[in-house]
Amino acid sequence: MEKNRSRSIWAGIGVFVVAKLKWALALLKWTKFGGTFITMMISLGAYAALYGWKFGVAIVYLIFVHEMGHLIAAKRKGVKTSPAYFIPFVGAMVNMKEPLKDAATESYVAYAGPLAGLISFLPAVVLYEYTGEPFWALVVFLGSLLNLFNLIPVTPLDGGRIVSVLSTKIWLIGLLILAAYAVYTMSPLIFLILIIGAFGWWNRGKESYRNGLLSYEKIKLETLREQISQWPSLTSTWDLKQAMQAQLTSAKERMGKENARFIPFWDDDKKLVREQAKLDEHYANQTLTLLQQWEHQPVMYEDGDPDRPIPSPLLTGVTQQCSERLKQIEEALSYNRAYYEAPAKLKWKVLIAYVLLAAVLSAFMIYGHNIMDARL
DSSP states (O other), rough: HHHHHHHHHHHHHHHHHHOOHHHHHHHTTSSEEEEEEEEHHHHHHHHHHHHOOOHHHHHHHHHHHHHHHHHHHHHHEEEEEEEEEEETTTTTOOOOOSSSSSSHHHHHHHHHHHHHHHHHHHHHHHHHHHHHHHHHHHHHHHHHHHHHTTTTTSSTSSHHHHHHHHHHHHHHHHHHHHHHHHHOOOOOOHHHHHHHHHHHHHHHHHHHHHHHHHHHHHHHHHHHHHHHHHGGGSSSSSHHHHHHHHHHHHHHHHOOOOOOOTTTTHHHHHHHHHHHHHHHHHHHHHHHHHHHHHHTTTTGGGGTTTSSSSOHHHHHHHHHHHHHHHHHHHHHHHHHHHHHHOOHHHHHHHHHHHHHHHHHHHHHHHHHHHHHHHHH
C-alpha cells in the first residue's frame, strides 16, 4: 500500500512538471547542463518509484559525483567532453569529444571517477557514526560497491582504462572476473558490458596485425612514388612491365585459396602474408594501368624546348595521392605505437594508486555490509 502511494506521489509530480513547467524544460535543453539535469531527474524518478525517494536521491548523488570526477579530470587535461547524461538503472556517461593523446591521460581521467566516488560517501560514514541510522550505512555500501565494480580491469569500465597504461593484457583477467560475475548475477547489463569488453580486448589484440599491414602498405606506396619519379628518365618501360608481371604471379601464388580460413591470433602471421600478397597484386595492377595511361599521353614541353619537359599531371596527381595516404599511415602508426607507451615510474604510480583505491573501497564495502547485516 505504501509503495503504491509513493508511486502515485511521484507520478503526480511528473504530471505537474510536464503540465506546468514545459517552458523550463525547453529552456534547460538549450543550456550546457540541461541534458544532465533532465536525465538526472528522470533517473531520480525511476529509482524513487521503485525503491523510494531516499534511495533514489542517494544513488543519483553517488553517480553524479563519480561523473563529476571524470569531467574535472578531463578539464584539467584539456580534453573536451559532453555533459554527463544519466541512464536509469544503468548509471551515467560522459563522452569524449576528441581522442585522448595517450593511455596515461586516459588512465588519469578514468581514475578520477572512482576517486571522486570514494569521497562522495565519506560524509555518510560520519553521519552513521554520529546518528546510528542504517540508511547511511546503505549509502556507504552502495557507493563503495558501485565504484569497486567500476574498477574491474576491463573496458569500458574505468578499471580497464586505468590499467591500460600498465598493460592491456590485464583486460583478459578482467574479462574472466566479469564473466564469472555475469554468470552469478545473470544480469543483462553485466553481459552487455562483458560483450563490449570482449570487443575491446579483441581489437587491442589485433592491433599488431593491423600495424604490420599498414607498415607493408607504407613500403608499397613509397616504392610506387619512387618509381613514378624515375619514369620520365626511362628509355624503355619493358623491364618495369616484366617486373610487375612477375609480382602479379608471385602474389597470386602467395595468396593461396580464396576461401581459406584462419584462426584469430593463432594464424595472424599467415593471414598477414596473404593480405600483403593482396597488396602486392593491387599495386602491381595499379602500376601497370598507370604506366599504360602515361605512355599514351603526349609529352608537353615548356616553350617548346625539348630539354624542358612539363611534369605529367597524371603522375603528379598520383604522387600527391601517395603522399597523402603515406601521411595518414604514418600518423596512424605513430599513434598506435606511442599510445600505450609510458615510463616505468608512471606505471608503478598507477599500479599503487589502483590497488590502494580498490583496497579502501573494499574495506568500506565490508564496513557497510557488516552494519546492514547486523541490523537485519
